[in-house]
Amino acid sequence: xxxxxVLEDVTHRYGREVAVDQVSLAIEExxxxxxxGPSGCGKTTLLRIVAGFVRPSEGRVLLxxxxxxxxxxxxxxxxxxxxxxxxxxxxxxxxxxxxxxRIAGVPRGEVAGRVTEALALVRLHGFDRxxxxxxxxxxxxxxxxxRALVNRPKVLLLDEPLSALDLKIRLEMEAELRRVHRxxxxxxxxxxxxxxxxxxxxxxxxxxxxGRVEQIGTxxxxxxxxxxxxxxxxxxxxxxxxxxxxxxxxxxATVALGELRLATRRPDGVGTGPAWLVVRPEVVRxxxxxxxxxxxxxxxxxxxGTGFSYRVDVPGLPDPIKAxxxxxxxxxxxxxxxxxxxxxxxxxxxxxxxxxxx
Amino acid sequence: xxxxxxxxLTAAITLAALVFxxxxxxxxxxxxxxxxxxxxxxxxxxxxxxYRDTFGSFEFREALKNSAIVAVCVSVVxxxxxxxxxxxxxxxxxxxxxxxxxxxxxxITLPGLFVGIAMxxxxxxxxxxxxxxxxxxxxxxxxxxxxxxxAKATLxxxxxxxxxxxxxxxxxxxxxxxxxxxxxxxxxxxxATSLAFALSFDEFIITFFVIGSDSxxxxxxxxxxxxxxxPSINVISTMLMLITLLLWVxxxxxxxxxxxxxxxxxxxxxxEGA
Numbered sequence: 001x002x003x004x005x006v007l008e009d010v011t012h013r014y015g016r017e018v019a020v021d022q023v024s025l026a027i028e029e030x031x032x033x034x035x036x037g038p039s040g041c042g043k044t045t046l047l048r049i050v051a052g053f054v055r056p057s058e059g060r061v062l063l064x065x066x067x068x069x070x071x072x073x074x075x076x077x078x079x080x081x082x083x084x085x086x087x088x089x090x091x092x093x094x095x096x097x098x099x100x101x102r103i104a105g106v107p108r109g110e111v112a113g114r115v116t117e118a119l120a121l122v123r124l125h126g127f128d129r130x131x132x133x134x135x136x137x138x139x140x141x142x143x144x145x146x147r148a149l150v151n152r153p154k155v156l157l158l159d160e161p162l163s164a165l166d167l168k169i170r171l172e173m174e175a176e177l178r179r180v181h182r183x184x185x186x187x188x189x190x191x192x193x194x195x196x197x198x199x200x201x202x203x204x205x206x207x208x209x210x211g212r213v214e215q216i217g218t219x220x221x222x223x224x225x226x227x228x229x230x231x232x233x234x235x236x237x238x239x240x241x242x243x244x245x246x247x248x249x250x251x252x253a254t255v256a257l258g259e260l261r262l263a264t265r266r267p268d269g270v271g272t273g274p275a276w277l278v279v280r281p282e283v284v285r286x287x288x289x290x291x292x293x294x295x296x297x298x299x300x301x302x303x304x305g306t307g308f309s310y311r312v313d314v315p316g317l318p319d320p321i322k323a324x325x326x327x328x329x330x331x332x333x334x335x336x337x338x339x340x341x342x343x344x345x346x347x348x349x350x351x352x353x354x355x356x357x358x
Numbered sequence: 359x360x361x362x363x364x365x366x367l368t369a370a371i372t373l374a375a376l377v378f379x380x381x382x383x384x385x386x387x388x389x390x391x392x393x394x395x396x397x398x399x400x401x402x403x404x405x406x407x408x409y410r411d412t413f414g415s416f417e418f419r420e421a422l423k424n425s426a427i428v429a430v431c432v433s434v435v436x437x438x439x440x441x442x443x444x445x446x447x448x449x450x451x452x453x454x455x456x457x458x459x460x461x462x463x464x465x466i467t468l469p470g471l472f473v474g475i476a477m478x479x480x481x482x483x484x485x486x487x488x489x490x491x492x493x494x495x496x497x498x499x500x501x502x503x504x505x506x507x508x509a510k511a512t513l514x515x516x517x518x519x520x521x522x523x524x525x526x527x528x529x530x531x532x533x534x535x536x537x538x539x540x541x542x543x544x545x546x547x548x549x550a551t552s553l554a555f556a557l558s559f560d561e562f563i564i565t566f567f568v569i570g571s572d573s574x575x576x577x578x579x580x581x582x583x584x585x586x587x588x589p590s591i592n593v594i595s596t597m598l599m600l601i602t603l604l605l606w607v608x609x610x611x612x613x614x615x616x617x618x619x620x621x622x623x624x625x626x627x628x629x630e631g632a
Contacts, residue, residue, distance in 0.1 A: 051526060
């Protein structure tokens with residue numbers, strides 16, 4: 001029981017709606033863990049349960065081994081950075097950051113030092129006397145970060161703190177958050193619906209869907225070996241193609257996609273029968289004047305700077321195949337063209353499929 | 359160029375309306391300075407004698423004092439209970455929140471005559487002797503909904519996330535109110551309190567039923583009217599008008615200033631009002 005923050009079978013219902021369903025998690029000290037999922041997946045509710053704003057219908061929250069499930073928010077040694085700016089408009093930056101320290105009765109002399117230190121940490125030196133309306137969106141969130149960290153919380157909670165910012169500021173703030181996390185060594189629990197942000201920031205990811213945990217792992221693990229079609233689609237924006245495994249032999253398998261037979265790696269637990277083939281867009285190749293792969297028609301083409309992203313309709317498949325191709329290696333293929341779609345079988349994943357359910 | 363038509367007719371109608379509204383008031387003020395006892399034209403000259411007479415009258419000073427005592431008590435109690443009620447209703451998550459709020463506002467819609475009779479019957483029934491206390495209680499019933507309306511609207515507009523942030527930073531519910539909620543709304547509460555004061559200060563109908571043997575300023579005017587008609591009535595009316603006007607202006611300016619102070623709370627990220 002040396003975990004820093006533990007959620008045990010946490011369930012929360014709003015009326016009949018189950019927002020969080022039997023979530024169990026163990027977070028280590030100093031980790032940056034992201035709760036990732038689409039809106040309505042229960043990630044914010046889960047964060048608010050840790051903060052103490054929401055009391056879970058069932059389950060327990062343990063902080064350093066102590067049960068805090070029934071502890072009021074203001075008695076919990078955790079602090080939060082909110083999605084929107086929540087700086088107190090009647091106080092300047094210094095007093096906003098000092099708020100928690102003053103409430104806690106920290107001696108005056110110490111307050112000034114710690115506030116200055118916290119503002120330096122978020123690179124807002126000299127902003128002490130500014131008010132909220134004199135700050136940019138990015139600066140507001142820096143103050144919010146300083147205001148939370150100055151209290152040296154056991155866990156820092158961040159509820160989509162960058163979602164209201166412009167892309168450029170957001171990328172800058174991501175780097176800032178990584179730096180602040182490194183420098184403070186604090187435990188961060190970060191909520192976002194942005195998979196790119198989650199992959200960029202986290203030590204570990206918790207992928208949530210419909211209030212349930214789909215997968216927990218490092219960004220690399222989840223990106224390379226998603227444990228569910230949802231995780232594959234949400235995190236890697238992968239193509240998840242229904243196939244039949246027609247041959248399983250040790251670590252390799254043969255899958256059937258229409259008339260096509262493809263060799264691929266076989267993970268444990270996948271035998272013959274229906275399965276999902278997971279193909280990330282960047283391993284898909286489109287070719288013209290070739291016979292390999294499956295045939296399709298290009299439906300959409302978008303320039304992405306480093307390359308092109310395509311959507312290709314393939315007869316017999318429920319969803320179009322997404323492909324990302326570098327601008328250097330291949331000339332763009334026009335919308336409406338007939339193409340052959342191929343991919344590197346070694347770079348694909350295989351997931352069990354319950355044919356009766358999907 | 360301004361596309362709106364500037365019709366001389368519109369200007370004339372506007373002017374006529376303003377004259378209709380303010381001429382009687384102006385005449386009251388004018389004749390309070392009349393040299394003779396006449397209350398209608400011709401105006402024969404200025405004098406302060408009616409002011410001297412009025413302020414020299416013991417009854418007037420007594421009525422003024424009573425009005426002030428009642429209004430101060432009423433506005434203080436309204437401020438305290440009204441703020442608590444508004445905060446409670448505004449922050450409640452109960453399903454009864456809306457109906458309860460509505461019940462509190464209901465007295466606004468009742469005719470003063472009805473409230474007066476109801477208060478008289480009720481206060482006598484529970485054993486109160488009619489006095490300034492009964493006047494204050496009845497006035498409170500009258501001013502409370504106005505105060506609540508303003509206070510609740512203000513509290514409803516505050517961003518609940520600010521209070522949540524304060525709690526997250528370790529503030530107990532009481533400290534959240536004192537350190538985050540109150541500093542943002544107090545100018546509006548002060549404004550609403552001075553409105554309560556003004557409402558109580560010149561209230562007549564309800565007072566008429568529950569006053570007993572004491573007198574307030576409006577009661578004094580009324581009883582003077584029944585005895586003699588001379589410009590001292592105008593003097594008292596002018597004083598009453600002046601005090602009420604000053605309070606309304608004070609309330610207005612304060613609320614306006616609070617409104618301006620609140621503007622920075624508009625979220626620069628989302629551009630939403632806080």
